[in-house]
Amino acid sequence: MKLIIAMIQPHKIEDVKKKLYEAEVFKMTVSTATGCGQQKGYSETYRGVITEVNLLKKTRLEIAVNDNFVKPTVDAIVAGAKTGSIGDGKIFVLPLEQCIRIRTGETGGEAIG
Numbered sequence: 001m002k003l004i005i006a007m008i009q010p011h012k013i014e015d016v017k018k019k020l021y022e023a024e025v026f027k028m029t030v031s032t033a034t035g036c037g038q039q040k041g042y043s044e045t046y047r048g049v050i051t052e053v054n055l056l057k058k059t060r061l062e063i064a065v066n067d068n069f070v071k072p073t074v075d076a077i078v079a080g081a082k083t084g085s086i087g088d089g090k091i092f093v094l095p096l097e098q099c100i101r102i103r104t105g106e107t108g109g110e111a112i113g
């Protein structure tokens with residue numbers, strides 16, 4: 001099992017969700033985050049104006065998947081989020097030790113899917 005964490009541009013979340021649904025990935029956690037990458041925040045634009053703040057608004061996705069879903073999930077995020085501009089985002093893939101569905105007590109791959 002893997003935990004995929006993606007930081008994307010907030011305006012790309014609907015495109016990413018569409019691509020994830022096409023890849024049959026329906027379970028996700030989405031939250032609002034702030035962050036900066038190698039431009040340290042300064043050279044990106046927010047709603048058309050160059051921002052003076054260091055921490056830019058980003059959308060954070062967390063998706064736990066079985067190993068065979070890592071590539072389809074990553075590919076879907078890239079397909080939905082990529083514009084080719086700086087700040088498109090980043091994807092982290094982490095080993096995931098365990099997953100427990102609280103209602104049934106199922107664990108591991110059965111609980112994830």
Ligand SMILES: Nc1ncnc2c1ncn2[C@@H]1O[C@H](COP(=O)(O)OP(=O)(O)OP(=O)(O)O)[C@@H](O)[C@H]1O
Nearest residue numbers: 007034035036037038039058085086087088089090
């Ligand atoms: N090494 C990192 N550790 C933690 N978070 C990161 C890291 N790199 C990027 N992020 C997060 O991802 C967001 C998007 O990063 P961003 O796409 O700007 O990456 P980048 O490395 O600067 O690439 P680019 O040059 O394409 O902009 C950042 O705002 C930050 O929240």
Ligand SMILES: [Mg+2]
Nearest residue numbers: 037038039087
């Ligand atoms: Mg950047």
